[in-house]
Amino acid sequence: MIAALLIPLVGAVLIVLTGRQPNLRETVTLVTALLMFASVTQIVAGVIDGGRPEVFALDVAPGLSLAFQAEPLGMLFALIASFLWIVNSIYSIGYMRGNREPRQTQFYVAFAVALAATMGIALSANLFTLFIFYEVLTLSTYPLVAHHADAKARSGARTYLMILIGTSIVFFIPALLWTLALAGTLDFKPGGILVGAATAQTTGLLLALFAFGIGKAAVMPFHRWLPSAMVAPTPVSALLHAVAVVKAGVFSILKVVVYIFGPEHLLATGASEWLVYLATFSLLAASVVALTKDNLKARLAYSTVSQLSYIVLGAAIATPLALVGAAMHVATHAFGKITLFFVAGAIHTATHKTEVSQLNGIGRAMPFTMAAFFIGALSIIGLPPLGGAWSKLYIALGGMDGDYGFVVAALMISSVLNVAYLMPIVVRAFFTPPDDGVEVTSIKEAPWLCVIPLCFTALACGVLFFLPDRLEVFLGGIMGGN
């Protein structure tokens, strides 16, 4: 298990050492990604068999220890992140070279460190360990966001850091202190550690500290960092701000709900009710904002804010179906959104276009890319036969279970909004003639290293449609202990 953590770190060192030979450096990145994925699958195999391997590192102070444990929720996250890292690395090579980006070694190093931090978050056995890696992830992605080093990148990166570190210091640390004071431990335990230790009111307040302290989940009003982070090169937006970083946020919230509060405790006290309303608001509001954005990446960023709130919503509803749906949405949204970001990057690489309004007729020049966008978008909207359909269905069903009828309505409205901000892009690409009136006759795609990964993730969205039962069984394990 430690291997999964160490592999990317060793990779980072090797990337530094091979920094002068780009081909060798990229090989190191790819091999590292493959090895990490292999080691994660190995742990997953053990977890499917019901194992919960643990590694204890050391005690820092009473109640604070560094320890790791594999469990289904974390493994799902680790699996997605490590798998998509492979795909993303291939894409990165195409993108970074295609755009002749500066400081590529620094880029790959920070990426590897970020992935190591992601693994740490996924495998953490207690809140303290999770918190440490959560901060490492923020810090290691800061140079990636600021990569372009111009005024815009600087101010974006500053917002990114201020909000993420700020919320974690102001809300997350007090939440840790309070949890420790109430429960006497910070360990993740099935069924939660706060049952009987916290009143309904305390639980509600504590949940607020966590929900806002985990700024990476981008619950409004602490979502501003995510659009700011879009100044980063697109592979960063794709893997980190559609998968690793934001999913680390919602994953942490799920983890806190399942293993710290305990879903039954939340249901019994009704302490998470307010978060249901806030998350519903957040997901609708972000969709509306996405409609107004012309910049493609900004539109996708607000779409991410909205989709993350689905997961927070699932966690807040806290019924078993909603939780499974939320966890599934971590997976389905990851594949869907990374595809969309890959497409945005491919368009930028091929044509240097960044605004939605510039995309008229682009589908004829980039048919594969835009077809992938179409598939990814459908999955985000939640239409069968794509993965996104299941997770939204589960969350809606969970909402009915929890007597939140309005959630179903909100989800439907949101899906309509999704259609409204994603489909026009496809329509423009394929059915609107190009602005300059010149008929496009030949295909002019981005480098194939960019195109293949995005087609691949689009296909994966389809594959996920056929896996919900497997995921459900796998995730069923998180309810263990009740």
Add this chain to the structure above:
Amino acid sequence: MIALHLPALQVVLPLLAAPLCALVRRGTVAWAITLIASWAAFAAAIGLLLRVLDEGIISYEMGGWAPPIGIEYRVDLINVFVLLVVSGVGAVIVPYARKSIAARFGSTEQAWFYTMYLLALTGLLGVTITGDAFNIFVFLEISSLASYVMIAMGRDRRCLTAAYQYLIMGTVGATFIVIGVGLLWAMTGTLNLYDLAQRIPEIQNTRPVLAALAFLTVGISLKLALFPLHLWLPNAYAFAPSVTSAFLAGTATKVAIYLFLRFFYTVFGGEGFFVTTPLPEILLLLSLVAMFAASIVAVFQSNVKRMLAYSSVAQIGFITLGISYATETGLTGAMTHIFNHAIMKAGLFLLIGNVLYQLGSVKIEDMAGIGRKMPITMAGFVALGLSLLGTPGTVGFISKWYLGLAAVEQGQWWLVALIVIASLVTMIYIGRVVEVAYFREPTAQVSQLREAPPALLVPAFVLVGAAFYFGVETSLSVGLAQQAASLLLNAAY
């Protein structure tokens, strides 16, 4: 034999080495003497720690004269902890001093600098180890006089006014302390701290004793730079040579804090007395003001050394905040932060000293793009900066965790909120430097820079390493601090 006389050796080694440095008048030889003496002092502190852990309080009769007539050196867990911090910082800095000092001074001046360095070290160790109130005053003056000289040796001419300012304030502080000690002597007829602790409880509410306490409090607060008595500190640290700033930031104020604890808790009878005075509330208020005012002022500094100096005032606020709780967890946090802050701030001053060494300036606007030209130095700076703002996995987090925990124990949630907000301000001033250093295009001057030599990097990185090591392995720092805190509360001496 050596083990038996360790308490004396602790002070005598650097004390004897100091005139030796003055006599040889050769920079390199003086440095070698200082190196040996400072590491020997560190070894003595470790030896003392082992002995105290083994056999409890050590009472050493200076010159064979029995206390309370003779001078007693009395070592318990509280002061051995401070001895360890002071001698440790003192030892780590010396290898750095070689290049840093030789770059600016001729051989003779170098020897003088090392003489002063050793005298300052002697004084600080003496204050910490002695069990005699008047002896405290004497050693305090030795260290202060030596530090005035060390500050006045800065490269900026403003260091002279800074040293003078410190001289005036320091002398006022020392005078207050000696008045306080005199009053105590008049009332009890003894200068021995242990003896005082036995006699004071009977008369502790008489006016002269309270007056003595007031004089001591103000005098010591001046020395520890408690807001608003901190005015001497920013200029002194900003304009002194880097070695001096690092040394003083890591040791001088820490020793003053030790004195504060020693007088209030040991001499005046533990928690019981401390909480009957209005001091906890006053101290709490002043600490909070220090944490915020000094941090906010730090944000607006253009000289990075001055910024770090204001940051020191703020961090001292964190320490005194822990003291003001008067609980075991609070004192543990305060003692731990003495240890942790010494590591962080000494390291930061050494690293910024590297910049000064290579660039000749520590103005923030002159440092544009320096992260690319001095990557190792600035990486260390970022690492320690993160620690300062309390990132988990570093020492800064450990201190703040205990300070927060202490507030939670008392149900003071608003204090937790203030602690975290103060940390945010820390983030702003560290972030400013990081941004300029990494995301501005290097100026013409910066682009010709090269990384500092290993002789300057290694000592600084020993401290960076320590900031991370003690951030996860806390049995030494927190472990000792906790035991010391419980001794303080019980007034066991």
